[in-house]
Amino acid sequence: MKIVIIGAVAAGTSAAAKARRNDDQAKIIIFEKDMDISYSGCGLPYYIGNKVKDREEIVPRDSDYFKKKYNVDIFTRHEVLNIDAIGKKLTVKNLITNEIFLEEFDKLVIATGASAVVPNIAGIDRPNVFYLRNVQSADKIKNFINKNNPSKVVIVGSGFIGLEMTENLKELGIDVTIVELATQVMPAMDSDMALYVEKYLKEKDIKLVLGDSVAAIEGEISSTKVILSSGNKIETDFIICAVGIKPNIKLAKNAGIEIGETGAIKVNKKMLTSVEDIYACGDCSESYSCLTEKNIYRPLGSTANKTGRIVGEALNGGNLEFRGILGTGIFKVFDKAIAYTGLSEKEALKEGYEIVVCHNIKIDKATYYGGQEMIIKGVADKNTGRLLGIQIVGNSGVDKRIDVFVTAITFGAKVQDLFHLDLAYAPPFSTAKDPVMYTGMILENEIIKLSPTKMEY
Amino acid sequence: MKIVIIGAVAAGTSAAAKARRNDDQAKIIIFEKDMDISYSGCGLPYYIGNKVKDREEIVPRDSDYFKKKYNVDIFTRHEVLNIDAIGKKLTVKNLITNEIFLEEFDKLVIATGASAVVPNIAGIDRPNVFYLRNVQSADKIKNFINKNNPSKVVIVGSGFIGLEMTENLKELGIDVTIVELATQVMPAMDSDMALYVEKYLKEKDIKLVLGDSVAAIEGEISSTKVILSSGNKIETDFIICAVGIKPNIKLAKNAGIEIGETGAIKVNKKMLTSVEDIYACGDCSESYSCLTEKNIYRPLGSTANKTGRIVGEALNGGNLEFRGILGTGIFKVFDKAIAYTGLSEKEALKEGYEIVVCHNIKIDKATYYGGQEMIIKGVADKNTGRLLGIQIVGNSGVDKRIDVFVTAITFGAKVQDLFHLDLAYAPPFSTAKDPVMYTGMILENEIIKLSPTKMEY
Numbered sequence: 001m002k003i004v005i006i007g008a009v010a011a012g013t014s015a016a017a018k019a020r021r022n023d024d025q026a027k028i029i030i031f032e033k034d035m036d037i038s039y040s041g042c043g044l045p046y047y048i049g050n051k052v053k054d055r056e057e058i059v060p061r062d063s064d065y066f067k068k069k070y071n072v073d074i075f076t077r078h079e080v081l082n083i084d085a086i087g088k089k090l091t092v093k094n095l096i097t098n099e100i101f102l103e104e105f106d107k108l109v110i111a112t113g114a115s116a117v118v119p120n121i122a123g124i125d126r127p128n129v130f131y132l133r134n135v136q137s138a139d140k141i142k143n144f145i146n147k148n149n150p151s152k153v154v155i156v157g158s159g160f161i162g163l164e165m166t167e168n169l170k171e172l173g174i175d176v177t178i179v180e181l182a183t184q185v186m187p188a189m190d191s192d193m194a195l196y197v198e199k200y201l202k203e204k205d206i207k208l209v210l211g212d213s214v215a216a217i218e219g220e221i222s223s224t225k226v227i228l229s230s231g232n233k234i235e236t237d238f239i240i241c242a243v244g245i246k247p248n249i250k251l252a253k254n255a256g257i258e259i260g261e262t263g264a265i266k267v268n269k270k271m272l273t274s275v276e277d278i279y280a281c282g283d284c285s286e287s288y289s290c291l292t293e294k295n296i297y298r299p300l301g302s303t304a305n306k307t308g309r310i311v312g313e314a315l316n317g318g319n320l321e322f323r324g325i326l327g328t329g330i331f332k333v334f335d336k337a338i339a340y341t342g343l344s345e346k347e348a349l350k351e352g353y354e355i356v357v358c359h360n361i362k363i364d365k366a367t368y369y370g371g372q373e374m375i376i377k378g379v380a381d382k383n384t385g386r387l388l389g390i391q392i393v394g395n396s397g398v399d400k401r402i403d404v405f406v407t408a409i410t411f412g413a414k415v416q417d418l419f420h421l422d423l424a425y426a427p428p429f430s431t432a433k434d435p436v437m438y439t440g441m442i443l444e445n446e447i448i449k450l451s452p453t454k455m456e457y
Numbered sequence: 458m459k460i461v462i463i464g465a466v467a468a469g470t471s472a473a474a475k476a477r478r479n480d481d482q483a484k485i486i487i488f489e490k491d492m493d494i495s496y497s498g499c500g501l502p503y504y505i506g507n508k509v510k511d512r513e514e515i516v517p518r519d520s521d522y523f524k525k526k527y528n529v530d531i532f533t534r535h536e537v538l539n540i541d542a543i544g545k546k547l548t549v550k551n552l553i554t555n556e557i558f559l560e561e562f563d564k565l566v567i568a569t570g571a572s573a574v575v576p577n578i579a580g581i582d583r584p585n586v587f588y589l590r591n592v593q594s595a596d597k598i599k600n601f602i603n604k605n606n607p608s609k610v611v612i613v614g615s616g617f618i619g620l621e622m623t624e625n626l627k628e629l630g631i632d633v634t635i636v637e638l639a640t641q642v643m644p645a646m647d648s649d650m651a652l653y654v655e656k657y658l659k660e661k662d663i664k665l666v667l668g669d670s671v672a673a674i675e676g677e678i679s680s681t682k683v684i685l686s687s688g689n690k691i692e693t694d695f696i697i698c699a700v701g702i703k704p705n706i707k708l709a710k711n712a713g714i715e716i717g718e719t720g721a722i723k724v725n726k727k728m729l730t731s732v733e734d735i736y737a738c739g740d741c742s743e744s745y746s747c748l749t750e751k752n753i754y755r756p757l758g759s760t761a762n763k764t765g766r767i768v769g770e771a772l773n774g775g776n777l778e779f780r781g782i783l784g785t786g787i788f789k790v791f792d793k794a795i796a797y798t799g800l801s802e803k804e805a806l807k808e809g810y811e812i813v814v815c816h817n818i819k820i821d822k823a824t825y826y827g828g829q830e831m832i833i834k835g836v837a838d839k840n841t842g843r844l845l846g847i848q849i850v851g852n853s854g855v856d857k858r859i860d861v862f863v864t865a866i867t868f869g870a871k872v873q874d875l876f877h878l879d880l881a882y883a884p885p886f887s888t889a890k891d892p893v894m895y896t897g898m899i900l901e902n903e904i905i906k907l908s909p910t911k912m913e914y
Contacts, residue, residue, distance in 0.1 A: 042889070164883075309876075323877040325879040328880065328881045337885075399854075406878060410879070411865070421860075421863060421864055422747075422784070422863055425757065426499055426789060428794075
């Protein structure tokens with residue numbers, strides 16, 4: 001069997017590694033348009049912020065590694081121009097020699113990833129406007145900073161990439177202004193939780209321009225001005241555009257492969273596309289919510305790894321199926337950790353749930369061991385008691401609580417189950433009643449207040 | 458209704474607070490033999506180690522607080538001498554005035570806690586032999602250290618209290634020798650995991666004497682010698698005896714209340730004893746394993762809080778039932794965190810399970826963000842795939858992983874479920890495939906190797 005994979009970052013290489021573990025005879029080839037493979041996209045903000053010293057720490061593996069360890073041939077700087085789904089062949093261009101050739105496959109894996117969204121505004125193509133998507137785009141930002149020693153940046157977008165870049169650029173001594181179209185930072189979260197983040201960013205001397213957007217970028221490169229829709233202007237040395245990413249679906253679409261309503265490649269639970277023997281995984285493919293069962297597009301490194309492995313299994317006829325995601329996310333901004341999973345309040349209402357909500361403020365470990373307050377917002381189904389979603393802002397132990405909630409929600413936990421968890425307690429790690437337990441207890445009380453007879457134990 | 462509670466530490470005060478929230482009319486009284494109430498027993502090693510500066514941080518609440526906040530009357534230095542279960546009255550002694558009086562109750566809560574086990578050896582009653590159980594016992598150790606400036610200690614027992622004391626005394630500059638009867642430290646864990654702890658303790662210059670015990674304590678106080686069963690002798694300035702704790706059941710036993718096979722007070726799921734209207738909670742009562750459904754005795758602060766709240770609910774006819782425990786524990790020793798939940802390998806075998814086992818060594822977060830190796834031992838049921846128990850030794854993120862495993866095991870997770878968890882990933886917190894997921898994947902492979910047809914997805 002000959003397996004050809006398009007894309008050699010998280011999903012593509014995971015698929016290759018798993019396929020090889022299951023079948024030591026298959027021929028496995030990967031074509032990668034870029035020069036870097038299997039890199040940590042999530043580490044790029046820290047690479048720019050010099051917290052990661054060596055480029056090799058972000059790109060620890062090369063083609064030789066995959067050849068030796070997995071007997072997988074990775075061809076970098078090779079762009080696939082066309083998929084012939086019926087004839088089962090690819091048109092491939094060697095970007096170094098410009099040679100174009102045909103490559104046949106028995107099974108194909110599309111792991112073409114995603115690209116940064118480029119807003120359609122005047123001046124967006126200027127050389128001091130940057131995106132953060134792959135290692136080369138990070139190199140460009142690093143080189144610009146090293147060469148020009150800029151003192152101010154405008155970051156457009158306040159999702160997790162925008163905020164991770166905020167921390168890293170601010171800590172390089174660069175003055176940061178965030179421009180966000182929504183009237184809150186982190187539009188994925190509820191506005192009441194975003195408020196805590198906004199307050200903290202202001203304490204950190206970050207300028208926030210909310211409810212406004214970039215209309216144009218003007219002026220000489222040395223005196224760039226960002227013109228906002230409101231008419232306000234911001235002088236800046238450079239711009240990081242972090243307004244979202246979109247799946248790379250052109251190849252798939254041209255080949256007649258079905259694209260889902262989310263705009264990403266539609267797949268079944270084995271990551272098979274609408275065309276036999278053609279799979280898709282990672283940031284170019286759709287996920288689905290294990291809460292609502294609806295298709296969603298939430299491109300993340302952890303999901304790319306997961307769906308890649310599922311493809312690797314499916315290529316050999318395995319039974320592993322994708323169980324969907326909760327839409328979990330976490331990021332760090334300065335000393336704060338911000339995390340969320342499941343449905344926010346606004347999402348739950350949009351989905352038609354009758355809900356109860358709590359804002360639980362508790363210390364993350366014993367006060368005498370340095371405990372600090374964390375805020376947990378919980379959303380639960382008023383009628384079934386089922387926990388639907390969590391958002392947390394805190395200092396330490398946020399990652400722990402979100403992962404406990406992820407696990408509980410995955411197994412269908414009701415709010416009244418959380419009190420019973422036999423969580424690990426010692427003063428350096430927690431409190432005798434963990435904030436997770438309190439969240440369940442408070443939500444339970446909210447439900448009892450509204451419908452005292454409904455609570456089942 | 459008149460509720461009388463014996464004991465005002467974690468369980469007794471939790472019961473009182475919950476009972477008051479449910480019923481603002483009841484008369485609620487607590488008798489406490491000691492002078493301190495509602496203290497953090499788990500913080501005592503850090504109080505001795507001067508990491509907690511003020512005694513008030515360990516004992517943050519007094520009787521006035523409970524009177525004002527909950528309208529609960531707490532009488533400290535009042536010892537209950539007898540329970541008349543049929544006549545529903547207590548004989549109480551005021552330890553300050555020596556007055557003895559009768560107190561009637563409608564409902565009684567026994568929260569008498571536990572005491573340190575005192576080994577039956579010559580010299581054990583010397584003034585430089587200490588136990589750590591309540592704040593006064595911690596004060597004694599602190600006072601001894603401040604007055605005598607000792608340079609060496611023998612700690613008898615290597616459970617979590619022994620090891621927490623090891624850290625705290627060593628960091629005060631005291632040379633520590635641990636004497637442990639078992640041939641490993643932390644007898645609750647499997648020996649292969651204890652090895653990692655032993656290696657680390659040796660790196661920290663802690664002397665370990667394993668498979669030996671104290672036969673006698675001899676010599677002048679100023680030149681005390683610990684005589685071991687092996688015949689070896691250890692010179693020491695003082696001794697901390699941490700060989701276990703036993704439930705305080707004398708009052709209950711004398712009142713004809715049933716004592717369980719574990720030696721603690723037998724209770725049902727509402728924490729009701731064998732006698733109507735008499736409840737027990739906290740360290741004096743039995744728990745049960747939600748894995749094996751067998752009664753076990755695992756006295757811990759977190760369980761005391763939990764069972765206290767359940768009693769508080771039951772006192773008013775509530776439906777809340779204790780769902781048992783997994784036997785979760787965590788402790789810190791220097792820079793290591795050590796945690797366990799569910800069944801160890803030896804316990805699982807004793808319970809008759811056919812098991813698979815893995816030792817999963819993974820970094821706790823991205824290498825370029827300071828990730829360090831953690832070792833996770835997993836135990837699963839070979840026939841059902843059910844996860845049975847976890848032990849972890851690591852530096853950071855151990856508390857997170859154990860709590861995720863606790864939650865998964867509580868909901869009956871099979872090893873093949875762990876890969877699918879949508880855990881939170883960003884480089885400062887984790888790896889794209891979390892060590893929890895890898896643990897599931899490795900255990901799954903172990904099961905497939907043994908019985909490939911059995912794995913269900």
